Amino acid sequence: VTAAQRTRLDRESRRAQLVELGVEMLSIRPLDEVVVDDIAAAAGISRGLLFHYFPTKRDYLVAVVQAAADGLVRVTEPDPTLAPLDQLRSSLDAYVAYVEANRPSFVALVRGAVGSDPQLLAVFEATRERIYLQVARGLGLHDDPPPVIRMLIRGWIAFIEELTASWIVDAPTDGSGPAGTLDREAFVTLLERSLVQLLELARDEPLTPPRRP
């Protein structure tokens, strides 16, 4: 490698390190409490040097959220060697595990504390769409499904976000669940069955509008 290439690699790996520290911080505190000085200190660099890699705090946060979203999409990637419902189950299992490892951030995100930053909103919207596509693919809906199916799956994603946020607030870390709430396995079952239940609505004849040429 040339000196220019090495510098480039150094720069990339330094950026990646800073983003990784941010993603780690998201596992213990919500996004709006991520402090750039703490990140710089953890990386052993000055605050000024951090801003050399990311022009603004917002640029940094967008990169961190994008990396966290990529992580979620990666762990929930359906395993194509499994049957559709097993794919769904295993993705939901990974989803809940991911959320458990990132409680404060997840709850804050779902509860809307993320703010109205258009770039962050774009990352969230793109992430929901990637999850939608994963689910649709896992169910064998390779082409563009009918609008009602798409609507139901997208609505279901909002449903499981809300459900998981309320579950995680009460769920103890050992997965047993306090009296009256569901344990981890029962909760994953609930998420899985909810999609099956909702998709049955698309079969109901009266819902289907008449085909127009």
Added chain:
Amino acid sequence: VTAAQRTRLDRESRRAQLVELGVEMLSIRPLDEVVVDDIAAAAGISRGLLFHYFPTKRDYLVAVVQAAADGLVRVTEPDPTLAPLDQLRSSLDAYVAYVEANRPSFVALVRGAVGSDPQLLAVFEATRERIYLQVARGLGLHDDPPPVIRMLIRGWIAFIEELTASWIVDAPTDGSGPAGTLDREAFVTLLERSLVQLLELARDEPLTPPRRP
């Protein structure tokens, strides 16, 4: 009435007028585009006088959102003379009509463009809880239902918000629906049945955790 009482009434009715103008504006543009100068102009007062009634723009917006939320809760109030499912249907009908009359605001709110203002978030959270209580009451769940039922209804509220936001974007104003999407009546039916489908999950034995003393 004394002079002091009259002044108080004048003040209250002026405030109410300004809030009402804000609620009307929410029917044509999203919250973050509500401009205080336009409101003052519509009320025939100066911008300075508006700030006499509301110390900050945020105070004004919180009052407007609170009034809009009150409106939503009022129109969706279940009619106790109806059977439970008819109550649900009629509330959902009113919900969709309300959303249709406030498209840009509703879509912006659901898509998260509302920002992270804690007071606004508190209004949204309180509104979801009021809608939850309406639904629970409409279903005859007078006391605190089991956590799973509460979770399912709260999740369903997030589900219908997302569904209605995607439906409303495509739905034409005459309610007929473009090819492939649902018309208004079929859409309300979908919302209604989705709750029934989801609540069936609470009946499944394996989901229920063992009772602990």
